Amino acid sequence: MFQDSAANTLDQAALGVSEPTTPGTSRRQFINHAGRGLLAAGIATALPLAAAEAADLGGFDTTAPPTGPLDIKLPPLEAPTDPKAGPFPNPDAPDQRVGFAIVGLGHLTLAEILPAFGQAKHCKPVALVSGDADKMAKAAKQYGIKASSCYSYANYDKLKDNPEVQVIYIVLPNSQHHEFTLRGAKAGKHILCEKPMANSVKECEEMIAACNKAGKKLMIAYRIQYEPLNRAAQKLVRDKTYGKTKLIQMMNCQNQAHDQQWRHKKALAGGGSLPDVGLYCLNTTRFLLGEEPTEVSAQIYSTPGDDRFKEIEENVSFTLRFPSGVIAQCMTGYGSFNNKSYAVHGETGTIKMDPAFPYKGLKQELVHAPNGKQMIEQPSNPGKQQFALEMDHMAECVRDNKTPYTPGEEGLQDQRIMEAIYQSAKDNKPVKLTAGVGKTDAFRGTPPTEEQA
Incomplete structure (x- = not known):
């Protein structure tokens, strides 16, 4: 979905450093010398060196890998008993x-x-x-x-x-x-x-x-497949941290503006709430489980007289059945108050994401009862920019000649299932599915690297 925002520029300051010091002297050493009364001498030697560095970097080792992070490191500021700060971004040149x-x-x-x-x-x-x-x-x-x-x-x-x-x-x-x-x-x-x-x-x-x-x-x-909290939820599901997954609830709805935007034109959008926001429910369920559904059943309803839904559907409710026995109930709509959440119910605990699908501000809640006493954990959100994560993954796949984690085959499978959802709603009966059944991550490629997670 599209939102307005003021654009910002690339932070060039993060791409390099320049310190007034002598060759072989670290910034920390320079500061310590200054504290002992050597600041004037340090500055005096730094000025001519700055010109030399501008010409040929004055003898510094300027070799760097042709690609990949430059890996700038500094000593930690925290005591061993305090939480550790994350690594520097270390972007490519x-x-x-x-x-x-x-x-x-x-x-x-x-x-x-x-x-x-x-x-x-x-x-x-x-x-x-x-x-x-x-x-x-x-x-x-x-x-x-x-x-x-x-x-x-x-x-x-x-x-x-x-x-x-x-x-x-x-x-x-x-x-x-x-x-x-x-x-x-x-x-x-x-x-x-x-x-x-x-x-x-x-x-x-x-x-x-x-x-x-x-x-x-x-x-x-599919930015959700690269977002850290959703990837953490996937790991909990795949590792069976709370036993076998039994049920999944997915919800993604919003109240669309009455402006006859392109999303209300079937020729442009292909459908209504299902391919736009309902797709998150479908794709995220498949992502979490690593399974492909064997059957789908669905219902569709649009409010009579609402001009927004003359060509496309308003509400879709669909149920996915998986080989492992998991039943996923998904709901999506264009005419109700904003809700973007899901819950994965396992044998011994529940993984909740609310909100789960926005561009920022995602929250996770883990509900379980170790030793018979209910506990609610709320892992912190790393706050990563989701579009930066997915674009960096694509860049690495191009550079390293890898198959993207969400290739065209992943999109094709979702389209197959969405067409089955429409067919089920039209015929008012379940539709069987076969593509990819029995295979784990049947349509995915190389997982994103740890630095992207």
Whole structure:
């Protein structure tokens, strides 16, 4: 979903340090010398050295890995008995980051994706594509993107001639994902595509085929699968920390504005609440369990006379049955108060996420009863920028030639299941499913690295 926000710029200060000191002298040593009355001497030697460093770094060892973190380290500030601070971000040098072209400058791009590059370690924005030249010029100026790297939808294919662009991130209405993925792959670029992947199984299959033919990677932007608290919930489920999972409840609903936005047009959106916000319930359930459902049953209801729902559905309730016996009840809607939560009920405890799906502010609660006394734990949220995490994963997959954790096949499987949900609601009976059943993480690729989690 798209939200407005002021854009911010990359923090160049985090990419390097400059200290007034002599070769081989650490910052800590310099400060200690200054405290013993040697500050004047330190400054006197630093001034000519600064000029020498500007020329050839005055004898410092300037070797660094061609890619990967530069790994700056300092002694800890905390006593051994105090909580430890996290590691420094240690991003790649700018010239070693994977270049992204962002297609579409709507709410999501301006509010979340472009600002996220400020917290990303392995990628950077190098090109923009938009149908609004004025808006694009302003965004380009904010993020230091060259005017020559700004494209319209008509000349989008010219990205093939821009060697700075390695990945195209498609952030367009659902119906345009298919076209711009095919054109992007033909231009010789890797593709990161927003969810839902497309409007039909056929389109998804064609997107996968186009990227395979071009020898390029295709990743679907399922940010929840890269977010730390949701990944921690997955580990609790997979490790059977609270015994076998028995039941799952998923809810993702919101009250949409009465503005006839593109999400209310079936030709553009492919559907209503199900492919937009209900997809989080479907995909997150599959992500947590690592299983594929064997059966789905569903009901759909839209308020009569509400102009928002002339073409698309308002509310969807669907039940997923899994080989292990887990039953997942999922609900999604476009006309009720905002609720984005889930609960995983195991034999000896419950994992709650509320909220579970927003861009920030997620909270986890673990309810169990060790020694017969109920306990509620609330793990802290690391506060990672979700779009930075997913884009960094894509960058690493491009750099290291790995299959993304959420490839096109993951998006295709969700589309298959959503079509079965619609069919079940239409026929008022359950629909059997077979794809991927019996395999763990059947449609996922290489998991994200620990630094991204």
